[in-house]
Amino acid sequence: MIMGKTILVLGGGIGGIRTAREINKMIGNDEDATLAKILVFEKEKASLFAPSLTWMMVGRRETYDIQDDLSKIELSGIEVVYGDIESVDPESISVVSNGKSYKGDYMVVSLGTEQADYKGLSKAGHNFYTSEGAKNFHKKLLRFKKGRIAIVVSTMPFKSPVAPYEASMLVDSYLRENDIREHSDVTLFSPEKTPMSFAGKEVSENIKSLLESKDITYCPEHELEAAEPGKLTFKNNGETKETSFDLIAYTPHHECPAVIKEAGLVGSSGWVEVNEKTLSTKFKNVYAIGDITNIQLSDDESLPKAGVFAQYQASVVANNIVKDIHGKEADKEFEAKGKYILEQGDGKASSIGGNFYSADLEIKESSAIQHWVKILQEKSWFAKNF
Ligand SMILES: Cc1cc2nc3c(=O)[nH]c(=O)nc-3n(C[C@H](O)[C@H](O)[C@H](O)COP(=O)(O)OP(=O)(O)OC[C@H]3O[C@@H](n4cnc5c(N)ncnc54)[C@H](O)[C@@H]3O)c2cc1C
CATH class of the missing domain: 3.50.50.60 (FAD/NAD(P)-binding domain)
Incomplete structure (x- = not known):
């Protein structure tokens, strides 16, 4: 017994x-x-x-x-x-x-x-790693007609390596759907050397090309120095750069x-x-x-x-x-095998996966099927557990 x-x-x-x-x-x-x-x-x-x-x-x-x-x-x-x-x-x-x-x-x-504010970002933008921050960002996006949008990665490490890339591509897609893309720009700042470097060169290059194809400016190796409403200051290769933005969403500092x-x-x-x-x-x-x-x-x-x-x-x-x-x-x-899905807007997504110990990961071509797989993952989480 x-x-x-x-x-x-x-x-x-x-x-x-x-x-x-x-x-x-x-x-x-x-x-x-x-x-x-x-x-x-x-x-x-x-x-x-x-x-x-x-x-x-x-x-x-x-x-x-x-x-x-x-x-x-x-x-x-x-x-x-x-x-x-x-x-x-x-x-x-x-x-x-x-x-x-x-x-x-x-x-x-x-x-x-545990999420924490970093260099005053909470006063300058919206923490899209919380439902309140994501919702408030959307409210501002509804009123946005033209200008500059920044997606900022506070510090490393941060959970969900795809999230800032996904966020910038979904924002780009939203702007296109609402015919305001030509009056706006989208910039992604990250302290990372390259997108998701743990995934290997092929995946990194692929994501960079995707961002480029959508006209999203990607600024790697940008360490946030200060943030205040409308203004961000970064350190990049020893140089201090100051830029202004109309709308900011960010990943918080993680501890x-x-x-x-x-x-x-x-x-x-x-x-x-x-x-x-x-x-x-x-x-x-x-x-x-x-x-x-x-x-x-x-x-x-x-x-x-x-x-x-x-x-x-x-x-x-x-x-x-x-x-x-x-x-x-x-x-x-x-065994550190797995895959996750990167939403790209326009109803498309691609999966990134393989064996993470070998850094030999594959990125599948963007498709509507992967977008539906991501939706299914969300629905089945609730159906199985609640
Ligand atoms: C914007 C965003 C997009 C993401 N996209 C993806 C994706 O596409 N694919 C993917 O695989 N992952 C994604 N993730 C990451 C995924 O959500 C996390 O990796 C996952 O939730 C980790 O699970 P966990 O159990 O470790 O932590 P969590 O799910 O965060 O759970 C931790 C729990 O502990 C509770 N807690 C903390 N401290 C205390 C305390 N002192 N007392 C009591 N309770 C406490 C918290 O309230 C929380 O409920 C995303 C995350 C974000 C924020």
Whole structure:
């Protein structure tokens, strides 16, 4: 007879929801008794599907289309504990939330990234990594008739390496549809050397050509120095450049959540270092998945922070925890294979994927099918989980 185990899942975002669901599905029941209690710790009541935010920027989604009530994941065996996680002790596998301490047998950390303002950007533009920012950007876009639009990457690393490229191409497409493209320009500033360098030269060159074909000015190696309404200052190759803009959307600065830094789970990268195959941390029965982790691909490149990987890692960890509870060997490994879809506007998209460890990724030619695949991914996320 297996004794019921408690699994603490920190974060009810993409990785956390997938972990809880998979464990619940695989664990099985014993004479109607659930063999595991899964506690999901989450501060937000509404669960947002962030990959759809770029559509929201151009008015293709409303808030209610891309979020749902997290309580819908509560089933027999899954319980959500709402509130800010106040502290985490990986040694004793325990968490404090709302002043109450919870102890578990396993812990899966999936708290994502903490967003922060950078050099005053929050006063100059719209953070399209939040639903409020994406929505406010769209409101301004509705009134935009001519002028200059900037998409700015605050700092590296940032989650979803495709998002700023996708944002600039969707904005371009919106301007064309509304016959204002010839009275406007779109510029993308990034500290990156080249688009998605971890994906290899072919993918990078392909994205640069795409931007060029759409007349989007791409400014790589631009470090933001200062931002104020209507004005951005960058450092590029030792030179200071000042430019003015009418409308600005930006990716925020990303950090590992403070509560996890304080828990001693963070390595020299500033993120949680895990075993790249099992996602285990240095603490027994404590795993970390998704955006909060750092997996080094080479000396200079890390695995991108993306929902596809958070989900893949969740399924590996869930499987291995269930096997362990049943007294069996862990038999699943994370292989860093995957693909994600880059929306390009005009109802087209292309997929970028392959084995991320070999940096030998492929970009599929842009097509309407990939655009529909991206829509299907969004719909199936909600259909499967809520
Ligand atoms: C604009 C945009 C576009 C994107 N596009 C894509 C795409 O096309 N493809 C793709 O694969 N990925 C995409 N992503 C990335 C994807 O959303 C993330 O990689 C994914 O959500 C990571 O999952 P996670 O579980 O690690 O973190 P998250 O989904 O961010 O979940 C973390 C959860 O932890 C909670 N939390 C944090 N701190 C605390 C605390 N102290 N107490 C309680 N709760 C806490 C948060 O509220 C959050 O719900 C995109 C992201 C953005 C912003």
